[in-house]
Amino acid sequence: MRFSRQRELVADIVSGRKDHPTADAIYLSAREIEPNISLGTVYRNLKLLADEGRLVTLETSDKKIHYDGDLSIHSHFICEDCGKIIDLFESAHSHELLENMGLSVSSEKCFYYGKCSDCKR
Amino acid sequence: MRFSRQRELVADIVSGRKDHPTADAIYLSAREIEPNISLGTVYRNLKLLADEGRLVTLETSDKKIHYDGDLSIHSHFICEDCGKIIDLFESAHSHELLENMGLSVSSEKCFYYGKCSDCKR
DNA sequence: AAAATAAATAGTAATGATTACTATTATTAT
């Protein structure tokens, strides 16, 4: 896999952010540095980077894929009111149980839903 | 919320199945009993039932929403090869940790990825 | 270094799951 200016840029944007941007948000950021980059290029590279395991996709109920450049095992809390996604770096589920069931686990995605402290008030 | 024949049917199909069907699969099942039911009605009712908490939506990477009528807290294992979704009725994460962070948890969705025993071989 | 080969891009068109819309039908209330 070659790393063109555009691909590098997309990868850098995702791993440089602590939120969980959508393709469109990444596209907007990218255009500030590479004004001619096309949306298709952003999508293509996001998909390639995800396939390579260089970023993680979060499929939420808003129908848009969110991208996470933080590859450490962690979960996410999604606020039902404001939609904010909060990282949860608690200890992960034990995978042993699943291995004992004949399932080999390569990754996990856990989402918790509720109200964040702002919206709870 | 009135329970029309169609709404009842959609609800029954989802809660009667142990797989995790998409809207289209539910539509096909529904048409066997109610041949004139429209796809829009299926979608509308699935959304309403989900809002009411009578079923759970699973947003997977195949871009189609899967519906789960089993409301007990459980996780899912998704096979990276065949896409099969397997229920995991292990004990859930403890929510106390999150409550202590000021997050009130109303539900959770956890996905584990890997290869199922069939595909592993 | 020029020619040949391969990969990546920009820009646009197509896809497809989901939602919105509208006229009609069914249900409930007065």
Next chain:
DNA sequence: ATAATAATAGTAATCATTACTATTTATTTT
């Protein structure tokens, strides 16, 4: 029974994502 309300069927619109194509950029070969 009539009026008011909700739900439906069927179709059109939406919109995130993908596919496509001609062109550009990078790599390899001679």
